[in-house]
Amino acid sequence: MYPTPPKEGTLADVASHRLAHSIVTGELAQGQKLNETELAERFGMGRGPLREALRHLEGMRLVKRVPNAGARVVVLDQKTMSDLYEVREALEGMACRLAASRMTEQEIAQLSTLLDRHEQEIEQQNGMVYAQSEGDRDFHYQILQGSRNAMLMDILGGEQYQLLRMCRNRTSHNALRTRPALQQHRQIVAALSQRDGELAEILMRRHIQGAWQSISEMIDNEEKT
Amino acid sequence: MYPTPPKEGTLADVASHRLAHSIVTGELAQGQKLNETELAERFGMGRGPLREALRHLEGMRLVKRVPNAGARVVVLDQKTMSDLYEVREALEGMACRLAASRMTEQEIAQLSTLLDRHEQEIEQQNGMVYAQSEGDRDFHYQILQGSRNAMLMDILGGEQYQLLRMCRNRTSHNALRTRPALQQHRQIVAALSQRDGELAEILMRRHIQGAWQSISEMIDNEEKT
DNA sequence: TTTTCAAATATTGTCGACAATATTTGAAAT
C-alpha cells in the first residue's frame, strides 16, 4: 500500500532516504546549504556515499547542485509549484485514462470501498486533515497502480510524490475542500467503472486543477498579510 | 537550439555525458554490465566520480543498478517503450496546450518557418532520415520552450529525450511516415496560431500515438523474421 | 557426467587524505 517502500541497501541509499525525509518534512529549510562534511558526520558515514545520495536527490529535484559550490535544498516558489501541478495533471490524467481500461473489476471495487472508509472518517472528524491527505494519497496510489505503466508509477510515486508532499507541508490546507474532493473521487471511480478512460482522465485533471487552485489561493492570501 | 547543451564541470558530469552518449548510440549494448574499474580507467578518472555518474544515469533511467551487484545498461523491451510513449504523450500534450497560450506570435511564426525548411529538405531528399529526425526534434523542442514550464522542459528535454533517442536508434524508421508527420506538425502550428490549447494538445497526442504505432508495427514485423 | 561447495578471484562499497576551488576574514587604501 505504501508508495515508498523503505528498502535501504547501501549507505548512499540510507542517506538519500533520510535526507529526502528531512527535506520533505521541512526539517531542512528550503534553500538551506547542505554541507557534505557536516551531514556525513551526522549520518555516521564518509563523504563518498553522501555525495552519491546528493546526486540522487538532485535527480529527484529535491536539491539543486552547483559544481564546486555545493548543494542546497530546492526552493519551491509559486512558479515552481505551478509547474509541478501542471506536470502532475498531465501524468495523473494519463494514469487515470490507462487505469480505466486496465484495472480489474475487483480493483475498482476496492477503490470504491476505500472511498467509503474515507467518507466515514470525514464524518467522524477523526483527525480530518490527516485522513484527507492520507485518503487522497491512497486513492491516487491505487489508480497509479491500475495504470500498469511502470514508468508512470516510478515518476509519480517517486520524485513527483515527494515534491507534492513538500508543497503540502508548507501550505495551509483548505478544510472546505475535503467534501468536493471526495465527490470528485467518486466521479472518477464511476468513470472507471464504466471503463470511460476519456472521462476519467478529464475528471482527474479537473481534480488536480482544483487542488492547485485551492493551494494557489491560499498562497496569494498569505502574501497579503 | 540544442536540447542538451554540453556544459561539463566536474569529472562526474563528464563521465555522465560520455556514458549517456555511449548508451544512447548503442555503443554500449542494452543489458550490458557496466564495470566501474574498467570505465574509470577508460575515462582516465577514479571510481568516485564514475559512481556518481552512474547514480545520475540511474535517475535518468538509462542504467539499472542493483546494490552490491553493479549497474547495467537499461533494456528497452516493447513494454518499456510503450510506457515511455504513454508518458511522452501526456507530457508533450500538456506542453503543447500550455504553449498555445504562452508562445509569442513571433515564436509561432518561427515554428512555421521551421516547417517550411523541413518541407524543402524532404522534397530535396537531402539526407531524408536525418532531416526527419532533426526536424522533428527541433519542432518539439520549440514547443517545449513555448510551454514556459521549467519542469516539463527538464523532464522532456532530459531523461525522456535520451530514452526516445535510444528507442529511435534501435528501431528502423518508416520513411512513409515523414509526410503525414509534417502534416500533423502543420496542424499543430495552426492550432497554436488560433491559441486553441485544447486542440493543440489533442493533435500533439495523436502525433505521438502515431509515432508509437509506427514503431510498434516495425517491431512486430521484425519479430516475425 | 553432473552436482555441490569452499577457496580464489573479481567487483562493489566505504573511508581517509590530499588537491582544487570557493568563501570568508581582515588589514590597507580611499
Next chain:
DNA sequence: ATTTCAAATATTGTCGACAATATTTGAAAA
C-alpha cells in the same frame, strides 16, 4: 566608514587503499 584585495579558512572534487560482498573456479562427491 567604505571599498579592495590578498591571505586564511572552509568546502567541494578526486584519488588510492582497504573492507564487504558477489561471482567464478575447480576439486571432490554422487
